[in-house]
Amino acid sequence: MALAEVVAVWIGGWLLNARLARVGGPAGRWLPPVVFGLTLLLLWELVVRGFAVSPVLLPAPSAVLVAILKEWRTLGRDVEQTVLRGALSGYVIGCGAAFLVGIAVDRMPFLRAGLLPIGNFASALPIVGMAPIMVMWFGFDWQSKAAVVVLMVFFPMLVNTVLGLAAAEPMQRDLMRTYAASDAQTLAKLQLPAAAPFLFNGLKICTTLALIGAIVAEFFGSPTVGMGFRISTEVGRLALDMVWAEIAVAAVVGSAFYGTVALIERAVTFWHPSQRV
Secondary structure, eight states, rough: OHHHHHHHHHHHHHHHHHHHOOOHHHHHHHHHHHHHHHHHHHHHHHHHHTOOOTTTTTOHEEEEHHHHHHHHHHHHOOOIIIIIIIIIHHHHHHHHHHHHHHHHHHHHHHHHHHHHHHHHHTTTHHHHHHHHHHHHHHSSSSSHHHHHHHHHHHHHHHHHHHHTTSOOOHHHHHHHHHHHHHOHHHIIIHHHHHHHHHHHHHHHHHHHHHHHHHHHGGGGOOSSHHHHHHHHHHTTTTHHHHHHHHHHHHHHHHHHHHHHHHHHHHSSSSTTTTGGO
16 A cells, blocks of 8 residues: 555656646646655655555654754754854854955966865865864864865856856957056956856856865764754664654755755846846
8 A cells, every 4th residue: 555655646646747747837846846845755755654664764754843843942053053154154264265265366377287286186175084173173062163164165166156257268368468558447337247257157066066175074074063063973872753854854945954054145146147037
């Protein structure tokens, strides 16, 4: 019976989504992913209950929701520690520093030749190796998590900044020189508008990296609060409903973080063809 219910729900969700995908306007963009997500959650619930899956292996979505409602104060403190202190501070510092260094790299060709290869090397450094070092250097509080986030977001943002500042066409640069524009005027009126899509692309990529970096860093030492600390602790207690609750909250917060940057991008770069939907 459980298998029949799973198949019926899957077919029903498939047919409904196929119909919604043909709907135009905002509804055609938002309803299909919502229906698809709800269908997956319902299938998850049916599989866990129908096949009597142990909650130690995979708790049902209803159990995860109960854990969220029951422990919302704990989850809120974890979000404040991990996201608002560790991830957000490291994101601002790392992306801001990368932007300033990117401007310097654009002005000094020798930095492009010397720094960017080092950036490719640093980007390949494993976070599980760097996180314990940052904890030893900066302590167990949010500062060490912010340092890990800075390492993760700096070079992706730097590469996008350098590529964006170089996106202006040579003819446009010649025109600015013809008008006797200073370097600051060329940067403000030509290069930064041309680089805006690249900059926001880097910022959106770094939202995900920042949250992942802060959570993983907490596995290697943190005060008794934080999403990474909670996940590692609850796994040891076999409280998988709380682990999935933290994962669900992290997914929601990360999506909101990404969506906020995307909305700012739409408002700032409304003139770009990618925003003319």
